[in-house]
């Protein structure tokens with residue numbers, strides 16, 4: 261907590277000292293939610309990641325991950341903020357930071373539901389059409 265009693269969020273791109281137990285509560289509504297251990301593996305294997313940590317509780321409260329060839333293409337494949345922490349600008353800050361890390365890469369893709377297109381449009385993204393496999 262800050263001196264004013266407000267939650268202070270620490271944004272970082274390394275996994276130093278991040279343990280599985282700091283990763284509870286994610287993948288809300290997923291058919292097959294990842295375990296905290298698998299979540300940590302996803303974060304470790306991503307080419308680029310940004311985590312949001314609550315400095316008071318020492319828990320991860322949001323994250324975003326991307327795969328990239330480092331030259332031409334990047335794919336932002338998961339962005340999530342814990343329900344209790346949504347609507348406070350954390351998702352926006354995670355997007356801002358990962359796009360900063362991907363600066364210079366001309367093609368950046370992600371898939372989302374139509375309802376979220378307005379959110380992503382804030383970052384200069386525009387609608388596209390995609391195809392997926394979901395093999396649970």
Ligand SMILES: CC(C)(COP(=O)(O)OP(=O)(O)OC[C@H]1O[C@@H](n2cnc3c(N)ncnc32)[C@H](O)[C@@H]1OP(=O)(O)O)[C@@H](O)C(=O)NCCC(=O)NCCS
Pocket residue numbers: 338339340341342345346347348349350351352353371372373375376379
């Ligand atoms: C989408 C998400 C990451 C946004 O994070 P956040 O920290 O709440 O975002 P911010 O506080 O920075 O911005 C909130 C804005 O996003 C909009 N938004 C958030 N979730 C939304 C949703 N499901 N549909 C439409 N708009 C949404 C809010 O209306 C708000 O807009 P406003 O500022 O005009 O009121 C978060 O809601 C989340 O984790 N959702 C569940 C997982 C998910 O859908 N991830 C994206 C997969 S493509």
